[in-house]
Amino acid sequence: xxxSQMFLPTRxxxxxxxxxxxxxxxxxxxxxxxxxxGIYCTLPLGYRxxxxxxxxxxxxxxxxxxxxxxxxxxxxxxxxxxTGRWEVYGPLMFRLKDRNKRxxxxxxxxxxxxxxxxxxxxxxYRQLPINLYQIQNKFRDEIRPRFGxxxxxxxxxxxxxxxxxxxxxxxxxxxxMHDAYVxxxxxxxxxxIIVDADSGAIGGSxxxxxxxxxxxxxxxxxxxxxxxxxxxxxxxxxxxxFHEDHAEKTLEKIYTPNVRTIEELEKxxxxxxxRFVKTLIYKADDKIVAVLVRGDREVNEIKLxxxxxxxxxxxxxxxxxKKITCAEVGFAGPLGLNIETxxxxxxxxxxxxxxxxxxTGYHYKNVNVNRDFKITKTSDLRNITKEDPCPKxxxxxxxAQGIEVGHIFKLGTKYSKPLECTYIDENGKEQLxxxxxxxxxxxxxxxxxxxxxxDENGIIWPMSVAPYQVIVVPVMAGDETQFKLAQKIYDELDxxxxxxxxxxxxxxxxxxxxxxxxxxxxxxxxVGKKASEGIVEFKERSKSDVEEIKEEEVIKRxxxxxxxxxx
Ligand code: ATP
Ligand code: MG
Numbered sequence: 001x002x003x004s005q006m007f008l009p010t011r012x013x014x015x016x017x018x019x020x021x022x023x024x025x026x027x028x029x030x031x032x033x034x035x036x037x038g039i040y041c042t043l044p045l046g047y048r049x050x051x052x053x054x055x056x057x058x059x060x061x062x063x064x065x066x067x068x069x070x071x072x073x074x075x076x077x078x079x080x081x082x083t084g085r086w087e088v089y090g091p092l093m094f095r096l097k098d099r100n101k102r103x104x105x106x107x108x109x110x111x112x113x114x115x116x117x118x119x120x121x122x123x124x125y126r127q128l129p130i131n132l133y134q135i136q137n138k139f140r141d142e143i144r145p146r147f148g149x150x151x152x153x154x155x156x157x158x159x160x161x162x163x164x165x166x167x168x169x170x171x172x173x174x175x176x177m178h179d180a181y182v183x184x185x186x187x188x189x190x191x192x193i194i195v196d197a198d199s200g201a202i203g204g205s206x207x208x209x210x211x212x213x214x215x216x217x218x219x220x221x222x223x224x225x226x227x228x229x230x231x232x233x234x235x236x237x238x239x240x241x242f243h244e245d246h247a248e249k250t251l252e253k254i255y256t257p258n259v260r261t262i263e264e265l266e267k268x269x270x271x272x273x274x275r276f277v278k279t280l281i282y283k284a285d286d287k288i289v290a291v292l293v294r295g296d297r298e299v300n301e302i303k304l305x306x307x308x309x310x311x312x313x314x315x316x317x318x319x320x321x322k323k324i325t326c327a328e329v330g331f332a333g334p335l336g337l338n339i340e341t342x343x344x345x346x347x348x349x350x351x352x353x354x355x356x357x358x359x360t361g362y363h364y365k366n367v368n369v370n371r372d373f374k375i376t377k378t379s380d381l382r383n384i385t386k387e388d389p390c391p392k393x394x395x396x397x398x399x400a401q402g403i404e405v406g407h408i409f410k411l412g413t414k415y416s417k418p419l420e421c422t423y424i425d426e427n428g429k430e431q432l433x434x435x436x437x438x439x440x441x442x443x444x445x446x447x448x449x450x451x452x453x454x455d456e457n458g459i460i461w462p463m464s465v466a467p468y469q470v471i472v473v474p475v476m477a478g479d480e481t482q483f484k485l486a487q488k489i490y491d492e493l494d495x496x497x498x499x500x501x502x503x504x505x506x507x508x509x510x511x512x513x514x515x516x517x518x519x520x521x522x523x524x525x526x527v528g529k530k531a532s533e534g535i536v537e538f539k540e541r542s543k544s545d546v547e548e549i550k551e552e553e554v555i556k557r558x559x560x561x562x563x564x565x566x567x
Pocket of ligand 2 (some may be wrong): 404407
């Protein structure tokens with residue numbers, strides 16, 4: 001391709017709306033453009049990268065024995081009503097009606113659809129196991145679309161579904177997908193960890209996420225360097241036992257005007273946050289509940305959701321808090337509160353702590369569980385911290401941010417049961433199929449690759465996913481010798497099947513180099529003054545050194561580089 005003819009709108013300025021480096025670079029390098037909040041079009045250069053990632057995914061899925069097909073994105077509501085997910089998905093699901101006022105949705109994921117298709121066609125144990133996948137657009141009305149295509153409302157997902165006769169079969173299918181994912185993300189040049197995860201709305205008993213380490217990651221991952229334990233913080237269990245043995249002191253009500261936050265409490269009571277208990281009012285579906293955690297802890301909403309078995313939870317709005325506690329926000333406490341009260345395990349072990357008094361301007365001191373108030377249920381409800389031990393081996397843990405690029409689940413009979421997806425076994429008996437599901441965010445993977453592979457000048461594509469592998473740059477477009485040689489090298493590389501572009505634009509060399517760096521082409525061949533001697537420059541985007549090589553060595557050098565770096 002010749003750069004002068006390409007639709008490649010690059011930008012010098014850093015777009016104000018983009019926080020994440022990958023989002024900035026995707027806009028600057030002309031990979032994507034915003035259409036609406038959380039909705040993007042992928043421009044030609046970006047689409048080449050997407051297709052390369054899709055091909056890696058496809059090759060590894062096929063190698064693992066999965067078969068590609070294509071499902072519709074427009075789905076009838078009945079499919080999701082049968083499994084209860086028409087409700088479970090809540091506002092995240094895009095819903096619409098047809099001309100006859102029948103309910104439809106745009107698929108956020110496809111467990112139901114695949115299960116129905118398999119149910120209709122597969123009858124015998126002889127036809128199992130089977131693993132089917134697609135690469136297709138998904139729709140989720142995210143509360144906070146963020147970081148460009150990292151969290152968008154329409155995105156491309158590779159989703160696969162396995163159907164087995166029994167649990168052993170599922171274990172095998174799951175392991176195959178696990179290994180395929182390792183190959184995929186290795187080939188994409190990503191630095192990632194595999195963590196135990198909560199199964200969320202998709203359900204099931206066992207799941208793992210592939211997390212790309214990155215400061216902007218919206219997930220927090222916990223890992224133990226000693227035993228290899230790794231989990232999403234949503235899932236990581238707090239096992240530290242905590243019991244204070246002090247004698248219970250007399251309960252006191254203290255006038256605390258304008259003391260609402262933990263910091264203000266610390267100052268007022270001259271005590272550490274660990275001496276206080278936070279009372280948080282939550283809306284769990286239609287129920288209002290109170291949740292107690294130590295002052296310096298964070299509530300783990302996933303653990304809470306799982307404990308309550310509800311569909312959605314969120315902090316109650318200030319009006320509700322006022323109504324429930326009869327006080328301004330900041331003075332909630334468990335004493336005399338007429339709602340179900342759930343406490344973190346740690347609170348159960350505390351003595352003589354401070355809580356809000358459910359009266360504006362007042363707190364209670366020397367509060368004790370059971371004596372002063374009752375807990376509905378105690379459970380592990382907080383986020384693990386660096387001070388906690390590894391739940392598996394007790395050693396110190398590390399905590400980092402991660403971007404979830406892939407997720408694999410053992411579903412069991414979660415979908416085959418309600419949808420009656422059965423087969424006839426060796427003994428002529430009807431059995432439920434045992435399912436697994438496996439997702440990869442394709443555009444998110446592209447953004448994650450940029451997040452881990454860039455410098456101040458732009459993107460540094462790993463060779464395996466680079467939109468073009470080589471860029472040939474004649475320094476002076478008007479110099480016939482230079483241009484002819486550049487064109488010749490370009491033609492030869494092209495003939496060899498190498499993805500190459502020729503920067504034939506009538507621009508200064510500085511501009512061309514800047515653009516080549518911004519769009520991140522792994523190898524640059526510069527044809528300059530020594531063109532007349534048949535000498536050109538070879539430079540890798542990821543390295544600073546420039547090497548002079550003979551014109552006839554170019555193909556060999558490029559091929560060698562491709563062989564070494566092509567994932
Ligand atoms: P998240 O926790 O980030 O919202 P999820 O766990 O809901 O994601 P899954 O249902 O596991 O997502 O979907 C499979 C994969 O699809 C994810 O691992 C992720 O890579 C990708 N994905 C999910 N939601 C989005 C989105 N809004 N934008 C881009 N990619 C997404
Ligand atoms: Mg997930």
